[in-house]
Each structure stands twice: as C-alpha cells, then as structure tokens.
Amino acid sequence: MPKTKTKQKHILWVEDDQQLVDLYTAMFIKVKNIKVEFLKLGQLALDRIKEIEEGKAEKPDLLMLDLLLPDINGDKIFEQLRKTPSTKDIPVFILTNYGGEQMEIKMTKELDAEKYLVKTEWVPTKLMPVILDRMK
C-alpha cells in the first residue's frame, strides 16, 4: 500500500534579527512536519500577502509576526493581512520585544492576534509547545 503523506504545515515567520532567526531555526531542527519560512523585511511580508491573494504563493497555517522591523511596522502588515480576502483568516501570533499595554491591546483586541508574546519571556522551550499546539 502506498504511504499516505500528510501535508506539511507551513509557518511564515516575520523576523528581522538574524540571530533570532538562527535561534528559531535551531528550535525547529528536529521538527519534520512543519516548514518554517522566515521573512526579514516588512515589505517582503506585504509582497507575500499580495502573492497569496493572487494565488502565486502558498497560504501559511500560522503567521509569527515581529512588530519593530527595519522598514515597516508589524501592525501595518497585520492590518493588510486582515484586509486581504485570502489571508484574513490566517492565525497570527505576535512575537516581539516591543512592550507596552497599548500595543498589546491594539494587537489582541482591535486586531485579533491570538497571542502577544514577549521574546525574552517566551524562550524556545516555553514557546514551542504553544506553536505546536496551534499546528495540530
């Protein structure tokens, strides 16, 4: 009997800091059924949203979003994601070092981020179960 291959899950991860990209890559090293793709600029994320809408790119199962990026702030990406029909239902986890109650309220109440996670607090072994749980 041919092996049934389950579709690999896809996480799109917007993170500009290379060392953090290295860290999160290391975190997923043993995980085979999830593909993690990093985008290091806000504009690349906006382009990707457009491509998904045009059917030229794959829709991810989860978007991990940083807020302070070198070119565009993460909230703008989030807003665009929600405005675009094909991406408006992608679950979003904010993973940032940008604190502040107001931003957290904006992201989780005005927009609908499922989680607002501060990187220093959400170290890999704490973060990983939360992500894997959402990928089930």
Added chain:
Amino acid sequence: MLVYPLIKGNDVTGILLMGLSVDYSTLSNFEKESIKNCLDVTALLLDKAYLYKNLQASYEIEKIGKEQAKRAYEVERKAKEDVQELDKNKTEFMLITQHHLRTPLSVNAGFLDLLTQGEFGKIPKKINDIILELKESTDKEIKVVNELLDVSSYQLGKELTKLIPGVDIEDLLNETLKDLKIQAEKKGIYLKFEKEGVIPKISSDRTKLKIALTNIIDNCVKYTKQGGVTIILKSDNGTVIILVKDTGMGIAKELLPNLFNHTFQRSEEAKKQFAVGKGIGLFLSGKIIEGHHGKIWAESEGEGKGSTFHIELPVV
C-alpha cells in the same frame, strides 16, 4: 455773550459760549426757552460724544486684553502640546530602547534555554554550571530591562492603575507566594503566611498589585540570610493590611523616609552583597500602592535587626 454751563449729575463738564447779536433781555420768553433747549441738546450730544469716546477707548483696551489673553492661551496650549508630544516621544523612545535591549537578551536567553534543556546533547557538568550562571545573569538583566520601562511609564503617569472591584487579596497573596517559595527554600529560610479574621475583597489592579507584592516579598527574601519572612494579612476599619516581616539585614534609619520615593536606593551593605539592585522595585511598588489609594511604609530597628513592610489598602 451767553455763558452756559454743561451739567452732568452734580458735575460741570464744560461751558458753552454763545455770541448774541441782540441783547438777551430783549428776547421773548419763547426765544429764551428755544436757546436753552438748543443748549441742552448740545450738552447732551457732547456728553454722548464723551461717552462714546470713553467706550471706544475701553473697547480698545478690552481688545488688546483679549488679544493678549488669546496669545497667552496659545502659548499655554502650545506648551501643553509640546509636553504631551515630549511624553509621547519619551514613552516611544523607552519602548524602542527596551526592544533593542531585549533583542540580544532574547537571543542569549533562547540559546541558553535550548542548551539547558539538552537540545544540543549532553553537556559536561563543568560547562553546564557555567551555562546556568550565564542563564541566571541573563534572567536578571531581563528583569532590570522590564523594570526600567515600568518605572519610566510610571514617572510619565502613562501607566495608570485600573482598579476593578471584587479582588480576593488572600488568593492573590497565595499566588504571589507560590512563585517565591522556591527561592526561599533554596536559601534555607522560611516563608510563612498568616491570615487573621475575615478579609473583605478590595478594588485592585490585580496584575500590578501582584508586581508590588512580589517586589516587596522578594526584597525581604533576598536580604534575609537566617530565619525567614512572615506575611500577615488582616483587616481593620475598612482597610486591608498586609505586613511583611523579615529577620534579615534591616534598613538604616536614614533610608526609611524615602525608601519608596527614589529609584536605586540601596544601603551600603546591600550594595556590597548584591550586584543587581532592588531600588527600582521598591519605587515601582510605592507607585502601585499609591495608585490603589493605599499607604506603604517600612519600619526597622536598624541595620541587622530585620524589617517590617506595612501595606494598607482601602476596601472600596
């Protein structure tokens, strides 16, 4: 020549001179009356003219006054706007600074976490001990960075305490102590909780009050080498009272009055013992209790004789 006084009330406001080509005494009564009427009207007109002139002058003064007031208002409004803008920029600056401080720390904390969890295989004990040291210092630094932002928010008055009624303080204290128990156990000191009587629920910003209580109890645990820390919860006359008593190093008398007013206040002895200060924590705790319309103060018989922190929170 006819001389006619202009009278307003009891005052003579002027004199009208009128030249006559005929002798006044030859004029008929009607003519005399007509001249008098004519002079009265002139007097009235002159009076109105004065009044008008005065009015105009006062209007001018008023106009200048109004303009000055408007300018002053504009200056004040601009100053207020500038202060608000400055506050906003300062907060934004702090948030961005914090982000930049946290980013390398999250790389450190992240890799150290993976290392200590054995994600990269077994590590020799000697190296593992060093990794644990690094992890501890990274965690400390993360805490300081977090507190820095909190302090700056409080100084700007941005982060206001949001009081919600019905908070169970006993429950909150149990939760706080759970986190600190491990630390006390590690040091070999006790951490006791005693409740006296029935404790009413209070209006509180639960998350912030937990930060304040954690800071104070953590401070006592940190500065106590022998004996331990006792937390007493009681209620009196519409107030919930929390006492945190320790058998630690005590607080110098001269530090007591301003213990909660200044950041980075530590005794010389405390500086010798610990690298990372708790001054920020006490300042922050003071602000949080203030936000609860409560009182906080500390008592100590002096250095080496333990200390007691008093917290009073109104039941509203």
